Amino acid sequence: MFRRFEYYLREVTSGLRRNGLVAFAAVSTTFIALLLFGLALLISRQVNLMIEATTGNVEVAVYLSDPVNPQTVEALTQKLASLPAVANVTYESKAEACAKFKQEFANQPGLVQGVSCDPKDNPLPASLRVKLAHPEEYSQVAAVLGCRSDGTCAQPGVDKIYDFRGLLDRLFAVTRVFRVGVLLVALVMLIAAAILIANTVRMGLFARRKEIGIMKLVGATNWRIRIPFLIEGLFESLIGASLAVLFLFGLKVAFINPLYGKIQFVPWVTNSDVVAVIPWLVVAGALVALIAGFAGMRRFLDV
Amino acid sequence: MFRRFEYYLREVTSGLRRNGLVAFAAVSTTFIALLLFGLALLISRQVNLMIEATTGNVEVAVYLSDPVNPQTVEALTQKLASLPAVANVTYESKAEACAKFKQEFANQPGLVQGVSCDPKDNPLPASLRVKLAHPEEYSQVAAVLGCRSDGTCAQPGVDKIYDFRGLLDRLFAVTRVFRVGVLLVALVMLIAAAILIANTVRMGLFARRKEIGIMKLVGATNWRIRIPFLIEGLFESLIGASLAVLFLFGLKVAFINPLYGKIQFVPWVTNSDVVAVIPWLVVAGALVALIAGFAGMRRFLDV
Amino acid sequence: MISLQHVTKIYKNSVVALDDVSVEIEKGEFVFIVGASGSGKSTFIRLLLKEEEATKGDIYVAGKNLAKLTPWKVPYLRRNIGTVFQDFKLLQDKTVFDNVGFALEVIGKPKHVIDQRVPEILELVGLGDKINNSPDELSGGEQQRVSIARACVNRPLLLLADEPTGNLDPTTSVDIMRLLDRVNRIGTTVVMATHDQAIVDAMRRRVIELDAGKVIRDQSRGVYS
Amino acid sequence: MISLQHVTKIYKNSVVALDDVSVEIEKGEFVFIVGASGSGKSTFIRLLLKEEEATKGDIYVAGKNLAKLTPWKVPYLRRNIGTVFQDFKLLQDKTVFDNVGFALEVIGKPKHVIDQRVPEILELVGLGDKINNSPDELSGGEQQRVSIARACVNRPLLLLADEPTGNLDPTTSVDIMRLLDRVNRIGTTVVMATHDQAIVDAMRRRVIELDAGKVIRDQSRGVYS
Numbered sequence A, B: 001m002f003r004r005f006e007y008y009l010r011e012v013t014s015g016l017r018r019n020g021l022v023a024f025a026a027v028s029t030t031f032i033a034l035l036l037f038g039l040a041l042l043i044s045r046q047v048n049l050m051i052e053a054t055t056g057n058v059e060v061a062v063y064l065s066d067p068v069n070p071q072t073v074e075a076l077t078q079k080l081a082s083l084p085a086v087a088n089v090t091y092e093s094k095a096e097a098c099a100k101f102k103q104e105f106a107n108q109p110g111l112v113q114g115v116s117c118d119p120k121d122n123p124l125p126a127s128l129r130v131k132l133a134h135p136e137e138y139s140q141v142a143a144v145l146g147c148r149s150d151g152t153c154a155q156p157g158v159d160k161i162y163d164f165r166g167l168l169d170r171l172f173a174v175t176r177v178f179r180v181g182v183l184l185v186a187l188v189m190l191i192a193a194a195i196l197i198a199n200t201v202r203m204g205l206f207a208r209r210k211e212i213g214i215m216k217l218v219g220a221t222n223w224r225i226r227i228p229f230l231i232e233g234l235f236e237s238l239i240g241a242s243l244a245v246l247f248l249f250g251l252k253v254a255f256i257n258p259l260y261g262k263i264q265f266v267p268w269v270t271n272s273d274v275v276a277v278i279p280w281l282v283v284a285g286a287l288v289a290l291i292a293g294f295a296g297m298r299r300f301l302d303v
Numbered sequence C, D: 001m002i003s004l005q006h007v008t009k010i011y012k013n014s015v016v017a018l019d020d021v022s023v024e025i026e027k028g029e030f031v032f033i034v035g036a037s038g039s040g041k042s043t044f045i046r047l048l049l050k051e052e053e054a055t056k057g058d059i060y061v062a063g064k065n066l067a068k069l070t071p072w073k074v075p076y077l078r079r080n081i082g083t084v085f086q087d088f089k090l091l092q093d094k095t096v097f098d099n100v101g102f103a104l105e106v107i108g109k110p111k112h113v114i115d116q117r118v119p120e121i122l123e124l125v126g127l128g129d130k131i132n133n134s135p136d137e138l139s140g141g142e143q144q145r146v147s148i149a150r151a152c153v154n155r156p157l158l159l160l161a162d163e164p165t166g167n168l169d170p171t172t173s174v175d176i177m178r179l180l181d182r183v184n185r186i187g188t189t190v191v192m193a194t195h196d197q198a199i200v201d202a203m204r205r206r207v208i209e210l211d212a213g214k215v216i217r218d219q220s221r222g223v224y225s
């Protein structure tokens, strides 16, 4: 067993040494292929983070009719909070609404002066601010309150709900395209990586078809010939994968880390996102190298 | 001359026929490499289109102090319109502002009722709406009006300008990252494509190094050996580039065309954008194949 | 040991390389295959090794019907056969030592046996000083001797030699023939294709002459022609 | 035609293949290079073709000092030299016709000349029926004859032949020697490395014997040893 292992090890290292060009091509191709695949995965992750950050702020405002009854508020809050799509519900009183309005329009003095926060003639309505856990299912809120498309609602105590449907529809249409787009790119990358690695493995075998033929004529079994080649391919693909991982980390440190400080309001991919990509790269590289090596060798083993 | 051409043609076609595996690897690698590069270019174009659409809507509001003097409006409009960063300036009267407000807050009946559009006590200010040709240079507007960071301005007749700086800073920080990001990806793709194509060309030469050696021993000049190999490489890279272009068109038709109807508010890449990518792919593929073939052959021509 | 029964070999391009050949070779025999260039000598040897398949007829080697041998059993057949190939078939990226040692490694001999036997046989074929060279640093005759050493090193039951002296001068040829003779005397069956008239005439062993794929002479203790 | 002056060739692994060799060969001569395996015959031929460079000494071929020949002029030298290589060196992915025709194509002969001369010379070496085969469909001797045909087809000034009969039976060998003799009679200088005692003894031409890289005999109208 040990001798056999030693034999394979020697075959592999000498194969790598002597076929410099082929080994270099295999390693660099695997490196590039997996780098691109990893890059696509990370970009996909980044896009998802940004989408989540954007849609995560989506809030539905349920305006309550005057006068506001605390029991109605309580009942409505519970009703809404129990919806699966809802993360939490906060109450905004008329006074709070007025204060927010004044702050928001501070640069339009005329407008601010025209609105009085006096409880008697405060024109701003109280509202329930509904944060969504699953923004895509925002229509649950409208449904449970019996709201119509014009924003008026059947639920007693509710005046109107903000008609955000058009906005959210557009937002989600775009984010869906983005999500599908980056996944598609990642998939294209994976297939491309597979073809590229398979090509190099097969060309490497092609360059050594004579060698394989001679080994067979001397009485080597198929496995005896195959295993060193497979290990060599595996080894090259692992080196390529490692380089790709290192490079991804490098890209992240060089281009994403400076953004942490500068653009804080956007979530950026973290080191752990990069780490999460590693097994994908290693498995993809190793699998493709093994399958391509195995399939490619069939041709050359038929001596 | 003609004989020579015929000779080269025969060499090339027979080379392609007989080295099926190598030719397949070269074509498919070039195809994938250029496809990825083209994809990156198109994504870059798409991101730029989206950024332009987003930032193209950026508008600076210059609120005028009551009462509004038509001459001041005229003078300010001209002053602003003459700025290089400005595309056009439109005047929004108090009445228009009020109408817009009522429409915008139609779902907050209390608020709407509290504001009167009567010219006498219309609280909303008149404003100049400044569309920017170069949104990144929005600070020109504030500078020419002598506005301070709190939004108040030295220019007589101007009350305030809307303090959009924070918002735009954030927007442009993000768009810049996106622009740089996609360009970077395109660059990585180009380098990757170059290495991949060079690898295949060199492996192809490696697989035929014996042949090259024999030709030299029989008295063939370096050019006589080189030209068929170079033409072959060029030919393979052109096939790869054509496939990549076809595939890009296919992707565009399959994934972008359905969006034309569904998501109209976002500009999508058009056929002419894909066409604009073609020369890049063809030139990149051809150049890399030629250079790699030339450089790779040096090694094998030293017999 | 070897039995060919009405064997015909037609290559893909419809060249008839062997035409209804029937030959019996006993264990321990020493047989020369002679004939003009292209008469089918190498084909005869390639068939015994199952490098090519017979188009018609049956071939038995060491009791096994080659046509019925499953592919994964072929390597085990070949391990009992040492072969000197006309074009040497050396592994270009292994040293002379490793080329010869490979034949032992393949049959699972331990390292100390390899380290002992390989230099021994290389010394015997006169290449004691080229052990660590790579094949492309050897002269034609030296490569041929490496091929011979590889064929003999695992003391096979059957030795097939396709013009083992084609690239050797008469003196070295005689040395190689002595080696083959010794290998034969310890029980190995030897089948050797050759054009070397001097050797065939000197050895006086069984001679099978081929002409255009047909056996036209099968003579024990024969001469070249 | 050929002049070697104190030529020494030491390979990278410090093997001394030729050791202070001085030889003059006149235009039109027919010279055998003989010697044991590994004595330096192929090295001698490779030096004349500038496939290898001499370590010391000067080599003149057709009036040109090979050491001073710029790389881009080497192909033009080689076009005047036909070479039969010991390992044939045929292009595996060209047919026999194209392999031989290539030597003419390279010197710019028009197609009709190629179409006429190539089948002619192939007929002469007995391969008229293998014109469209690829080299790996040929027997060893047939490949050797293709190599010979390629070397002779452009009627070179100098013909170098490295064991052109190593894979040929005596009858075919005699035919090939007749061909070389004819080529020589029309003015081509022939240098032939060989171990074939019968041929050398029969031809009775100039014999240069090498031993471990040294010229130990240079005899006009000589025999093998």
Ligand SMILES: Nc1ncnc2c1ncn2[C@@H]1O[C@H](COP(=O)(O)OP(=O)(O)OP(=O)(O)O)[C@@H](O)[C@H]1O
Pocket (backbone or CB within 6 Å): C130, C136, C137, C138, C139, C140, C141, C142, C167, C168, C169, D011, D012, D013, D015, D016, D017, D035, D036, D037, D038, D039, D040, D041, D042, D043, D044, D086
């Ligand atoms: N490329 C090389 N690198 C190193 N040593 C070499 C090389 N080629 C030949 N040699 C050595 O140089 C010596 C002479 O080799 P050469 O091929 O000239 O012999 P030769 O006379 O042609 O022999 P043969 O009759 O066996 O063909 C041999 O010992 C050989 O091992």
Ligand SMILES: Nc1ncnc2c1ncn2[C@@H]1O[C@H](COP(=O)(O)OP(=O)(O)OP(=O)(O)O)[C@@H](O)[C@H]1O
Pocket (backbone or CB within 6 Å): C011, C012, C013, C015, C016, C017, C035, C036, C037, C038, C039, C040, C041, C042, C043, C044, C086, D130, D136, D137, D138, D139, D140, D141, D142, D167, D168, D169
């Ligand atoms: N792979 C092949 N495909 C097609 N034809 C072949 C193949 N191998 C050999 N031949 C043909 O079969 C015939 C016999 O070839 P073989 O190699 O057996 O001859 P040989 O007796 O060994 O000749 P030599 O002495 O020249 O080596 C020849 O005519 C040859 O051209």
Ligand SMILES: [Mg+2]
Pocket (backbone or CB within 6 Å): C041, C042, C043, C086, C162, D139, D140, D141
């Ligand atoms: Mg043969």
Ligand SMILES: [Mg+2]
Pocket (backbone or CB within 6 Å): C139, C140, C141, D041, D042, D043, D086, D162
């Ligand atoms: Mg030699």
